[in-house]
Amino acid sequence: MAQVSSGTTIAGAWSGAAMSPAEAESQRLAALYRYGVLETGSEPAFDAITELAACICDTQASLISLVDRDRLWFKAQTGFEGDSAPRTHAPCAQAIEQADDRLLLADPAGDPRFAAHPALGAAGGWHTYAGAPLVTPQGWAVGTLCVLDRTARSLSSRQQHALRLLAEQAVAQLELRRASALLDLQGNTDEVTGLWNRTAFERRLAQEWTRWSRHGGDLALLAVDLDHFKHFNDLHGHPVGDEALRQAAQGLEGSLRGHDVLAHCGAGEFSVLLPSTDTGGAMAAAERMRVALAAVPWVVEPLTASIGVAVAVHAADIEPIALTRRAHRGLTHAKAQGRNCVELCLT
Known part of the structure; x- marks a missing residue:
């Protein structure tokens, strides 16, 4: 031709x-x-x-x-x-x-x-x-x-x-x-931080849960809450609060692996999904996040975080909400311990 x-x-x-x-x-x-x-x-x-x-x-x-x-x-x-x-x-x-x-x-x-x-x-x-x-x-x-x-x-x-x-x-x-x-990305993205939102996170959690249920391995979830963020917002105003959220998101994201999933779920709340991560790895990841926040050049005053840790257990967990609830119970324990700390919840 x-x-x-x-x-x-x-x-x-x-x-x-x-x-x-x-x-x-x-x-x-x-x-x-x-x-x-x-x-x-x-x-x-x-x-x-x-x-x-x-x-x-x-x-x-x-x-x-x-x-x-x-x-x-x-x-x-x-x-x-x-x-x-x-x-x-x-x-x-x-x-x-x-x-x-x-x-x-x-x-x-x-x-x-x-x-x-x-x-x-x-x-x-x-x-x-x-x-x-x-x-x-x-x-x-x-x-x-x-x-x-x-x-x-x-x-x-x-x-x-x-x-x-x-x-x-x-x-x-x-x-x-x-x-x-x-x-699709816009519908799944938090407008303030640019992270995934709650809906996207829950969908990803369901996918990882299905994979974990079928193939085993390890799966962990962290519930992160910026300490006294409501008071911070009321004191400094929402524009400053939004900038602090962006700073927190960058600090938290920088401490994670590439395949970990970080989402902003509202106010000062973040959720983290850690595929292929056991209890020791989850506790270490949570501590890295807590330390990473201490290194953030905060816009007005420093913020800390309380973190609850949960790891999926085949004998106990039949749906992903069980893992979420356990992580939040760990978060409640961390706040009761004085905040700015990490607590593992096993039950």
Whole structure:
């Protein structure tokens, strides 16, 4: 098949900005990563696009191929095995460098630039490739919608036009997916601290509880309450109180592991979910949080916290609310001990 190409760089073609190839590639990857789609599972909307592309173009295979730093990752595929392939020598990588929305039409097995690719070149046996770039509204080409066939053949002008239209629909689905994720994030996020809110935390707790119930292991929960926060708020006002909450959230979050879950559940209350954590680990985490608050550069005056600790027990716990109640009983004990301390509740 004939090659359609251009010497214009990605930056000049899509963004209109004057930047080096390295800067353009960094911006392009950032645009791809904002979709949060890499390594996600199959989704009917994307699967339907590849099925339609293969059907309309009368080819044996079709892919939605996202061009990552060193690889192609396939969000959807029809008639093709595997979920990724090397970026080097890949026609999809060449297709995103074109200066407009023209297709890249090539024979991957016969073109020396692509023949060495282990999945799409001579070893793969594909002799027809047509790829339409997936161009974001901001002008970055993040991948392709392509069709493949093991027989050398041509696509009609109508088929090429249809492939470009389907590529636009693939981008529309990426945008819709991102917008939905942002709305979901907003609904799950506390406005003051930026942490998860109570609803999101309870949903995550239910998920971790189900996993723990089935597979065993350890699971701990901490109930954290800033000492005398109501008095602090009344004395200094809510704007200062909100800033103190943000400072507390940063201090607490900085003491946790990446997979721990911290949520602001109202007023001066925080909840912490510690997956794969036994009693000793939970007590150590709680003490780290208490010490971390002492190091916070508080906006007006220092705040401390009382912390209740609970660990899931198979023989006693049949629902996640049992763990929550036990953590709050530990919190009550910590307050009774004079506050600014950690208490474990076993029953």
